[in-house]
Amino acid sequence: DFRTEIRELRSEIREMKSSMDFINAEFEGIKNKLTSGVAVDNALKSENEELRQRCLVLEKEVKEHRRSIVQCEQHSRAYNLEIKGIMLNENEDLYETLRRLGEEISEPIDNSDVEICHRVRTRELSKQNIIVQFLRREKRDKVLAKARTKRLKNTDLGFSTNDPVFVNEHLCPTLKRLPGKASA
Structure with a gap:
């Protein structure tokens, strides 16, 4: 009977060893997957940081290009x-x-002072603005300076309404939006 117990113990020890070997193999597999996952995570973090830095550089370039476009x-x-x-x-x-x-x-203002003159659409079709391109900037500046000192009305120009007339620099759309952004 003693031998039977020893055989059973040996059999149990073998089963335990087999289970331990299986658990160890599973553990090693999980450990390898974890190591691989950490390596992938580190690589992705590194790539993400590189892309973030590249994005910052590109954002700066876009901002510079926008500024350049506005200037042009x-x-x-x-x-x-x-x-x-x-x-x-x-x-x-x-x-x-x-x-x-x-x-x-x-x-x-003579015709010889003007390169071109035309109306441009606005939101209100009945109130289209007039764009005047002068041949010389000096002439444009004189007209602008003198127009700003006088409150012009349509009646001053021979029209029937008393609506005001405004003479301004012809600003690009980006610069036109700035006063609105500043007051918001």
Whole structure:
């Protein structure tokens, strides 16, 4: 009977050893997967940091490009004025309207001073602004300075309404939005 017990004990020890070997193999597999997962995690963290740094550089470049575009857009408008509030009339002669505006502000505007003059759409179709491109910036600046000192109205220019007329620099869309952003 003693031998039977020893055999049973040996059998149990073998089963335990087999179980321990299985558990050890599973543990080693899990340990390898964990090591591999940590390596992948570290690689992803490193790649993420590189991408974050690259994104910061690209954001800075985009900001510089936007600034450059705004400067180019504004430079292309350096000879321009924007006139707001002048009534829209059929068969209008914008050059004649400019001539009358020049008389009102005591700064004559001849056709030879103007490269081009046209209306541009606004949100309200009945109130289209006038864009004037002068041949010389000096002339544009004189007209702007004198127009700012006088409160112009449509009646001053021979129109029937008493609505105000505003003469401003022709700002690019980005710069036009700045005053609104500053007050918000």
